[in-house]
Amino acid sequence: MTVPPYRPTTVRLGAAILAVLVALLIPAGPAWAHNTLRSAAPVQESTLSSAPTEIVLEFVERLDPTFTTIVLTDAAKRKIPTGDPVVGGAKGSVQVTEALPNGTYTVAYRVVSTDGHPVQGSYPFTVADPNSSAAPIVSTTTDAPSAAASVQDDDGPGAGVLVAGGALAVLVVVVGGLLWRRKARR
Template identity: 90%
Template sequence: MTAPSSRPTAVRLGAAVLAAVVALLIPVSPAWAHNTLRSAAPAQESTLSSAPTEIVLEFVERLDPTFTTIVLTDAAKRKVPTGDPVVGGAKGSVQVTGALPNGTYTVAYRVVSTDGHPVQGSYPFTVADPNSSAAPIVGTTTDAPSAAASVQGDDGPGTGVLVAGGALAAVVVVVVGGLLLRRRANRR
């Protein structure tokens, strides 16, 4: 009497593993597509002939208004007065309430998008108003905190990615263990 083939069982087991992996990865996939800055006004690295009255940042995904921070600092790393962030969909903005004499400024941001993942960054722009009589602000050599440090936080992998990775690893361990046990049982 011949032993029944384990091939149909292996095919079914493989299909079940594939279905489990797909089921785990589909709900988590948005966590891998983290939010990014789409555009900014003033633009990154730009030189303006007049000081801006507003900073507007547009992202790829919607922002959570509760966790949106936009900070403006001058070349000496001092915070420039601005209004509170206003969020509408994927845009965040602040009104510049302080004067901006000629000089280099840094916009720093920290936002949380719909996937719950924090994203942060910063970029410079320069004001070079030919009609300005104010002295330009120059950087200092002190170790003042940077604008990016004032909005710094955890930028590690999202919780969904960690859960999916752990579940996938567990599925692989169970499947490989089951296949090894089955092979060992068939050899006896």
């Protein structure tokens, strides 16, 4: 079986393209490493049989205590009093300073990644204590809490992703042009 003469060149060209992609993507890796929420207590969208006394958020990367904010609001979007955020490594917490009646609450956070990029989000949880005599807090507005229904990460695609995508597009056009030119010569 004979191998077409253009095959070794195509293999070398493919290897060169792969090498360029690896060179472009490997250094850009850390730029994509924005901090994300790993776990939360109370758990996101959970229903609790007793009100929490503390909100604990654990992130993938260390937190900067200076730029860590954790806020608790009720269904009427009123801020619930809490202590100042306490940060230790990748965990941030606040103490809830008053008893929470039954109802839906939202935990909102804003932290800064090690690369200096701010990350924020929010999530709801519900207190449904069967022994509570306090009336549940209900929303005074008619908007559905769709924006707070899941953790919101307001990051768009990072600059590294955009640069790598652009480089890949340019590379595809160049390789396509070279292959078309080679075919036209024959």
